Amino acid sequence: MPNIFTQNLGETPRQALNWRLGYAILCFGLMGASRGIDEGLISGTVQQKAFISKYRLNDPLLSESERANLLGNITAMVQIGSIGGALLAFLITDKIGRLWATRQLCLIWIAGIIIFITSNGRIGQVYAGRFIAGLGIGQTAVVAPTYLAEISPRAIRGLCICAFSGSVYLGIMLSYFSSWGSALHISSHSQNQWIVPTSLHLMFAGIILLLSIGVHESPRFLASKGKKEEATATMSKIRNLPEDHPYVQTEMLDIFEQVEREKEATMGLGWIGPLKELFMTPSNRYRIMLGLMSQLLAQWSGANSITIYAPTFFAMLGTTGQSEKLFATAIFGVVKLVASLVCALFLVDMLGRKRALTYGIILQFLSMLYVAIYLAIVPEITEHFQPMGNAKRAGTAAIVAIYISGVGWALGWNSIQYLINAEIFPLRVRALGSSMVMCFHFANQYGNSKAVPSMLLETAMKPQGTFFFFAAVTLLGLIWMWFFLPETAGKSLEAMDEMFNLPWYVIGRKGAALTASAGHAENYMRDDVEKVIQHEVSHDEQVTSSEK
Template structure:
């Protein structure tokens, strides 16, 4: 700020008696910021937080409900009497192990298809663009839903769920990438968590759809499971229409494919600022500069070049393996997805039977939905990535530990035909149910917020979509393994053993979050390289402190006193430390009147 006032008025040294006097003036100009339970955006142009931005992010964010609705829907569908009868889950000739295997195959088939979808996203997201990629996903999703609701045998059901996985696998790359690329740095975490929260919006809808049909339809009616599955067609259709009416293509993708002028126009639309505004020019300059550096650093852009870069470039290797890969590995084996998919069975462990299991499962969906968006709006940007992760993992670990102890102490609650519980055991069962709900709160605050967000933030633009897609392959591979493993873990590890395993994973996760994960909240995407160029053992603990954000956008501030040097005093821009090479555009800098500024300084 000191440098900006000097350069704005081009003051002579004699006009300012000392550095201290000038700093006092600066302090007087800047109003004291009040503490508030949200991110402070007062330093940025207010126009950038607008309806166009929020509607675009809403469409891509709601895309997260694709994965969520399937998880919530299939968890209740597996418990529906008509579904069990149609697909052999209630066949008395099958052993417990055979039924568990069939159940896990049906539940995990979408995760298996999602691995292929994530691989497909490596091509579609960059080749088609973010919006066109979203639209083709919606078409695949609708086709898959139609195949499922017309299924008469388990083979057709497998095919429909596998194809749905090809759509869902792409959503986890498309949604987080788009929101990270269009969101201002101040609220990028919140915007990214719109997608993560939509997962639980979908789960909640799936839970309630199953509960409603179980409550009001006959067990023998096929409509009991067909009606909830059909809602996938409605969701996909609404997102498809919204992508045409409400979305603006990512400016960063447009710059990447050489459409710089269109990128500036789209950035202008989504920021509600004119194309020659300093904020727009500065942001485009940041993107151009990063791409120029990247193009000098590498000669190829094929798949093998990107794989080689991940394996051989130290800063990228750290991001991929130490941060993004570990967030998926630890997060998926922390037990949260097992709780989501098999929640009706776990509610039975807590003493609930029949339709009551679906009712309490639906309540779990509400808890996760509310906590996911509470984390998005009030935690992830306000506290930062690291503190949110610490808090979430700790709460989840304590809650799962309590549930594990309950299952150990009251083993009769987990029997197929549970014995009546004593008064004290019944109270413990209710506490165990509450612990499952709290574990969901911890998950949404910690791992769920981070697993999509970090990959979309930390990678260079040249490999961002490729790396995010590769990370999502690991995400679904681990989720598939988790979904397949849990029924057999409950059989072979005395039911409580699986939950102690999850507790151990979360204890390791706390150390990982402290040592390896840097704080990147509020930074521009183009400033990430500085942090990851540090020695590996300093990145997580000291990266944010040692490498402040020096991007052009970070140097543009709202100047409420009216004495800035851009746009008639509305903005203050640090010219001294800013150099631009954009031939098509230049900053519209107002030459301030030196005498007026000197008078203000003397005041």
């Protein structure tokens, strides 16, 4: 009887779901926790009394804008480092492979966190440590989704890549609860109140480093280096099928043909070849537009701001007391983790990318709009004013709306921004395109995390204006998605070339339907095995004649 792991496989052999694939997904999927841990921990760390006093966040000599600037610098330094990390991933991922890129980023990540937790009041060392950690963390958003997209059976590619976006929430949840627990059980006079939760970084980096020992390199990377036999053997192991099985053969045929086309297109251009191909080819320019716009609209929709500054937002909505704020934040982490798991297992591949994103954006928009209206109507909550009656019930509903926005984010932008980035680029420019998009991702995340404390000030947009802004960006994202984002569910990575070669005004609305039968893998999935085998024979004859 089919279950949630097999019902969407279609004609994909059931052997493709095996322990090797699961192990690889575990190793590379866990890398998403790096970002979740940092976003979740820093929101609690800057609320811990020990950290506040040690790093002068409560210094009476600081003005409100200076305090917001200091808080923004501490919070956003990882995002600045992550921009460099995404660039570094481009430089080395296609040189040393996905596996060794994973190992070196774990070491950089560990080094940065050690520098951070040994700062002992030196704010410059805090900046340096968090920047270096960002160099490692930033690489995960390129290396992990790229690897997961390259080894996943196309029918469940969305599920596999969502292991990365889902583990972001695992990291967030664990970090929220660790901050809450340390606030309860560790003295506010001890620096361990924030150092102990921060050790989560070291644990996860070490686990991923050890897990990488048993993972196979990406067959697509091996093929790009001319190691065809090794690539086929590796794909055979990952799929748990013989090398001569039609499913393996059709996958490898697509990969080898794309590698050959890309080599011919960039022959003699050296390192500048991928750059030229990315920006001079209309289909690739459309891909870049999709990647950059999805990041811009996702990052300014407000979801990451809520994650990073969750205790502050819950305080605005009536949650008082340090422990209560951190507990409400921890529950927010649970909601987002559960939502991400449900979306990955049931929705992203079954609904398709566009429909899942549509539902997610609508939930997020309605939630942001409600919170904005609530903040505009109810006076600011302080120790001297607590809402009563209907106002209090409306505040409870606003807290629920924050939780619902997390569900919408998990279903929509959080899954799609990594999934689309990993899926849409052809092999030769995949690392370059993904790195460029993730640089833009972290640049926007830096700007967002740096700007939000200032946006909330009474002299700026105020809390209600900030949430109206988030709602407007979310609505704009819905309109953009409807016109420009194509459906990529169920397409092989190589078969997307045909879709993106369509006229730009057709791709988003009709691209998937017009290219439903593109690619050898698609032919196999339609049981058109005879056609695939005939193509293989023809291809082999062409190779033989050219060698003669």
